[in-house]
Each structure stands twice: as C-alpha cells, then as structure tokens.
Amino acid sequence: MSEPNAPAASRTVALLTTPEDHRIAQLAAAAVGLSLIDAAIPLPLPGIKPGLANIVTLIVLARYGWRTAAWVSGLRVIAGALLLGQFLAPGFFLSLAGALGSLAVLGLAYRLxxxxxxxxSWSILAAFAHIGSQLVLARLWLIPHNGLFYMVPFFFVAALGFGIINGLIAARLLAEAPADAPPPDGEVAPLTRLSADSGVPHA
Amino acid sequence: MRWLDFVRPGDWAVAAAGAGLVAVSFPLAFQAGVAEKAVVKRGGEVFAELDLGRDRRIDVPGPLGTTTIAVERRRVRVVADPGPRQYCVRQGWLERPGEIAICAPNQVSVQIKGNREAYDSLSY
Known part of the structure; x- marks a missing residue:
C-alpha cells in the first residue's frame, strides 16, 4: 500500500529480439548515417540528392531479400527524418514516397x-522510380502546377548519374564481401565494410 | 577498368534506356520555346496580341461585362472578371508558353504563345 509501484517494478518487460531484428537495426543505422551525409552535401537544385543510403538498400536486397530491404528502407526514412527534424514535414513525405516507389520497383527488378x-540495373530503375513517385506526390500535393515538370530533365539526369554510381558502389561492396560467408549473429560483416568504404569511392 | 567489371550486360541496356528517357525529357519539357506574347480572345476570335515585353493593361468587353487583363514583367494575368466563379482570376500569373486562363462565362481567354507551337496537353 505504501509502495504503489513495487509490483510494477518487479515485473520486467522482456522485448525478445531475433538476430534478424539486430541485423535490420544495424543496417538501418548505417543507412541513416549515410542519409545524414546525403543531407550535408550541398547541391545546386532542390530535390537532387545522391541517395547514398540506397547503397545499403541495394546490398540488403542482394543479401537478405526484399522484405529486409523494405524494413531497412522504411526505418531509414523515419529515423533519418527524426534526426534531421523533418518528421511529418513535406520532405519526410517526399522521401517516404520515394522509398515506397523504389521499393516497389526493386521488388520487380530483383526478379530479373x-x-x-x-x-x-536495380539502382538505375530504383532511382527513376524514386524521383518519379516524388514528382507525382509533389505535383498532386506540394506544387500543383505543371511548371514542376520543367525540372524533370534535370531530375532524370541526376537519377541516371547517381543511380549508376550507387549501383557500382553496391556491386563492388557485394563483390568484396562474398555472400557465401554469412555473417555471424549479432555482427554484420558488410555493414562495417560499408560504413568504412562507401562514402569515398576510391577508384 | 575495375569498375566496369561490375556492370552486367543487361545493366548497359538499362542505362541506355535511362539515357534515352533523359534525352526525350529535354525536348518534352522545353518544347514550347520561349514565351513571347499573350493572345487575348473574345468569343473565339483574337481580340488582341500583347507583347510580353511591354507592361500594359487592357479591358475586354464581353457579354457579362468587362474582363481586365494585365501584362507585367513578362507575365500576364486576368485582373478582374465578372464571371461568378473567378477561376481565371484565381489562376494567377501565366508565364510559360501554352499556359491559358479561360474566363468562360464572359467568353474571354488569354494564352501565352511561344516561338514554337506546342501541344495543348500531353498524357502518358
């Protein structure tokens, strides 16, 4: 009676996490880190970004399949927005639309x-799907004016260029850490490689 | 080249398709050329052609009353219209070739023309 919270304190809530949860969390953390780097890179046109975090999505897709890639991508969008102070701001919905669009296309491209x-190929297709769904959302909601489409050629050039670059980086990281050596539980080998390598692609 | 080792045959095709999309997007986005003049029509007939380089304001008489159209800084807009819903007024400034404001009740329209004729609209 004098200790109203004693029963509550004695009851511990155990969150059971699987090795897959750990893997998703670690990969999402790498992706969030890369999207912060992304946000820090100054670029001339609003809406154009290298999308470095998508390298993680591509690697996860190749290694662990579409479901894990969708988890990592979704967590990255939400956590990245929280860290950048963009959560539920227009930019958040744009990146959510982009992530959903590219995940949908990746689900198909993955089967090629x-x-x-x-x-x-995945990276280029995903990049075009990304900017495409962002344009649709922007046209329907944020900038309901066809003047938006005058920017489309520049967006497409960026999608193609960054799509190729990110795809090459992902392909190289995948080749350097062969998939036939699955990472032990609780430690994800490609993640450490990724965070060390991907920011600066050395030729 | 080490980086080229990571490109598979189909990747070239996808990249080429992407390049094709980029190449097509430029003429589609800029097909209409540069805005040169605003054509004002009344009852389907050309009432006036306004040079966008010169700021001015004209009154167009229609069946409901007078529609006022203004050119300012290479843009044109409908300033006032007697129509009940004011769609053409609320459309604001027009500045790109092909943009049009139609005041249907008063049978007045104003459209920007460029140096090349564009399609009215495209759907994909």
Whole structure:
C-alpha cells in the first residue's frame, strides 16, 4: 500500500529480439548515417540528392531479400527524418514516397535474371522510380502546377548519374564481401565494410 | 577498368534506356520555346496580341461585362472578371508558353504563345 509501484517494478518487460531484428537495426543505422551525409552535401537544385543510403538498400536486397530491404528502407526514412527534424514535414513525405516507389520497383527488378541484371540495373530503375513517385506526390500535393515538370530533365539526369554510381558502389561492396560467408549473429560483416568504404569511392 | 567489371550486360541496356528517357525529357519539357506574347480572345476570335515585353493593361468587353487583363514583367494575368466563379482570376500569373486562363462565362481567354507551337496537353 505504501509502495504503489513495487509490483510494477518487479515485473520486467522482456522485448525478445531475433538476430534478424539486430541485423535490420544495424543496417538501418548505417543507412541513416549515410542519409545524414546525403543531407550535408550541398547541391545546386532542390530535390537532387545522391541517395547514398540506397547503397545499403541495394546490398540488403542482394543479401537478405526484399522484405529486409523494405524494413531497412522504411526505418531509414523515419529515423533519418527524426534526426534531421523533418518528421511529418513535406520532405519526410517526399522521401517516404520515394522509398515506397523504389521499393516497389526493386521488388520487380530483383526478379530479373541475375546473369544479366545486377545492382547497377536495380539502382538505375530504383532511382527513376524514386524521383518519379516524388514528382507525382509533389505535383498532386506540394506544387500543383505543371511548371514542376520543367525540372524533370534535370531530375532524370541526376537519377541516371547517381543511380549508376550507387549501383557500382553496391556491386563492388557485394563483390568484396562474398555472400557465401554469412555473417555471424549479432555482427554484420558488410555493414562495417560499408560504413568504412562507401562514402569515398576510391577508384 | 575495375569498375566496369561490375556492370552486367543487361545493366548497359538499362542505362541506355535511362539515357534515352533523359534525352526525350529535354525536348518534352522545353518544347514550347520561349514565351513571347499573350493572345487575348473574345468569343473565339483574337481580340488582341500583347507583347510580353511591354507592361500594359487592357479591358475586354464581353457579354457579362468587362474582363481586365494585365501584362507585367513578362507575365500576364486576368485582373478582374465578372464571371461568378473567378477561376481565371484565381489562376494567377501565366508565364510559360501554352499556359491559358479561360474566363468562360464572359467568353474571354488569354494564352501565352511561344516561338514554337506546342501541344495543348500531353498524357502518358
């Protein structure tokens, strides 16, 4: 009676996490880090970004499949927005739209024969899907004016260029850490490589 | 080249398709050329052609009353219109070739023309 919170304190709530949860969290953290770097890079046109965090999405897609990639991508969008103070701001919805659009396309691109289509194809297709869904959302909601479409060529050039670059980086990181050595639980090998390498692609 | 090792045959095709999309997007976005003049029509007939380089304001008489159109800093807008819903007034400034404001009740329209004729609209 004098200790109203004693029963509550004695009851511990255990959150059971699987190794997959840990992996998703670690990869999402890497992706969030890269999206912070992304936000810090100054670029001439609003709306154009390298999208470095998508390198993580591509690697996760190749290694662990679409479901994990969707988790990592979604967590990155939300956590990245929280860290940048953009949560529920227009920019958040734009990146959410971009993530959903590119995930949808990646789900299809992922099924293309691997012999012919690799991360570079995925990356280019995802980049166009990303800017495409952002344009649709922007046109419907933020800038309901066709003047927006005068920017489309520049967005497309950026999508193609950054799509190729990110795809190449992802392909290289995948090749350097072969998939046939699965990472032990609780430690994710490609993550450490990724955070060390991807920011500065050395030729 | 080490980086080229990571490009698979189909990747070239996807990149080429992307380049094609970029190449097509430029003429589509800039097809209409540069805005040169505003054409004011009344009842389907050309009432006046306004040079966008010169600021001015004209009154167009229609069946409901007078529609006022103004050119300012290479843009044009409908300043006042007797129509009930004011759609053409609320459209604001027009500055790109092909943009049009139609005051249907008073049978007045104003459209920007460029140095090339564009399509009215495109759907994909």
């Amino acid at each position: 024969p691997r012999r012919w289509f690799g991360p570079v």
